[in-house]
Structures are given as C-alpha cells and as structure tokens.
Amino acid sequence: MDGSEKKRHSAAERRRILEEVTVLGRRQGGVLSRSQAYAAGLTRGELRAQVRAQRWQRVWTRSICLHTGEVSPLGRRWAAVFEGGDRGMLDGESSLVASGLKHYEVDVHRVSVPRGVKPLRGAGLDIRRTRRWSADDLVATGVPRTRVPVAAVRAAMWARGDRQAALLLTMPVQQGMTTAELIGRALLAVRRDRRRELMHAVVTDLLGGVRSLGELDFARECRRRGIPEPDRQVVRRGKDGRHYLDVCWDDFHLVVEIDGIHHTWASEVVPDALRQNDVTLASATVLRMPLLGLRVAADDFFEQVERGLRAGGWCAAA
Structure with a gap:
C-alpha cells in the first residue's frame, strides 16, 4: 500500500504504524522521508493530518520531522540526503562533519547525485550533479555520505577559496580521520579542476608528515628561503x-x-x-x-x- 490509497486504518493498526515510523525516525535524528512513511503504511491523508495538527512538520520537500521543535543536525543531514533522491549522499565538507570533523561548521548541506538527476533547491541545501558520483564511495553505516578521503578532495574542489581548500584537506589528516595516502589516491581520480595543482601540492606536503596548515606554509617558506x-x-x-x-x-x-x-x-x-x-x-x-x-x-x-x-x-x- 502506498500513500495514495484511501484505506482507513483501525486504531490498533494506526498505533502500530505510528510506532514503526517513530522508531525509524529516532534512528535518523527525528526525520524520515515521505516514501519511508508511505512504505510503513501511512497514507498521504494521515501524514497531512499530522502536519495540520502541528504534531509533525515538513523539512524541505521530501521529509517529515516527527515533532515541531528545532530539527536536529542529524535530522537535517538525513533530510538533505532525502532531497537528493535514492542515490543522494552527503558530500564535501558536509560529509566530513557528519563523519566527525571537529572545530568546523557548515551552513549549507551539500549532497552529490549522479548526472541526470534533477537537482532540487532549498534554503541551506546544495545538491550537486557530478560525473564523479560512484556507489563505491558510499559509507556503509549511518547517514549516507561519501568516504572521508573522497569528501576531503571534493570539499577542497568546492571551497570558497584556496586557503579553505587547503584547510579541508589538512584537517581530516590532522584529526586522524584518514591518511594523506588515502586522500592522494582519491585525488588521482580528479583529472580536471582549477585547484588540481594546489591540491597536489598540499597532499605532497601532507605525505611528508605535515599535520597542520601552519606547518604546510612553514615548510614552503623554508624551501623558498634556502633554510x-x-x-x-x-x-x-x-x-x-x-x-x-x-x-x-x-x-x-x-x-x-x-x-x-x-x-x-x-x-x-x-x-x-x-x-x-x-x-x-x-x-x-x-x-x-x-x-x-x-x-x-x-x-x-x-x-x-x-x-x-x-x-x-x-x-x-x-
């Protein structure tokens, strides 16, 4: 049964369905997709009734939050992925933060989808179609997101400036989330990008043992000055x-x-x-x-x- 059916549920069946969606929502930061709700047995009318009664709230276009308070960071991440469709995954700096990057905040949830998927738009949402999308890059647990080395490379590619790009390559290594070798392997897949030369230089320095952005710059200055x-x-x-x-x-x-x-x-x-x-x-x-x-x-x-x-x-x- 999908959300378009008109069937009325008994009180017991309704309680069972609500319990099922509540359990699912808890695992996803209080959020579930409309398709998940329909798969659990809710009809479109029942879902609309929960929103109209101000027990639930919409999140962007494809998700529902099972309360009307502030949506949790984890819930926002899941909702962003749902906006990308079945093959959406958090990417770039959003994926790094979801994987545990500390002392870095994101104000836009970035999601990558394959070419051919129609991107949706929403405040605080950036869905990107990329020819580099691959199911092999998906982390198997938690919110769907790219592996840390891949996310670091794409975060650098999409950064606002070169300084931020270098930082986003360096911090995951500094915090022990990945290694410079793994980032280097992910970078080999990038054939064309305006920051390709910069990223190669940063990763080369990281492979030399640098663990912070200041040390990167210091090493370059030593070479330049003959020290x-x-x-x-x-x-x-x-x-x-x-x-x-x-x-x-x-x-x-x-x-x-x-x-x-x-x-x-x-x-x-x-x-x-x-x-x-x-x-x-x-x-x-x-x-x-x-x-x-x-x-x-x-x-x-x-x-x-x-x-x-x-x-x-x-x-x-x-």
Missing part, C-alpha cells in the same frame, strides 16, 4: 606522556611551534606551556610563530629562525 628542511612532528616524551613538536632542527637545537587557532582553546593553553618548558629545559631554543604572523610578518619571524639556526651552528650557503 634547511626541518624535521616535522617529532615525538618527545614528557611527564604527561608523548607529545609532538611542530617543526625542529635537532642538529641545531632549535624548535618552532606554530600557533594556529587551536592554540587559543582553553584546553590547549596549559599543555602547550608545559610542552614548551620541557623542551627548553632539554637545552633547545623554542620559538613561537602565530599563524597570523606567518601571513603578515613572515620576514621578521624567519629572520629570527635564521638567527636561531646560526646560534645552533648552521651556516648558510654562500
């Missing part, structure tokens, strides 16, 4: 266990800690200070370079880096 290539993400052991140094030159007893936005989070301030003190007590010079400084005062900071290297015994090539 020796630093060791990156070197492991040290302190009282609180293992920690990483952003970049260092062991031979010259110099460490540079690059302060991105995460260093302003309260949870990072004390561990960062303790880590720096441990390194300093081990007879190494520690320089701090704010990421903003790398943008607006690079010459001043790299002059300090060169001074630190010379103090440790480095001699620049003539």
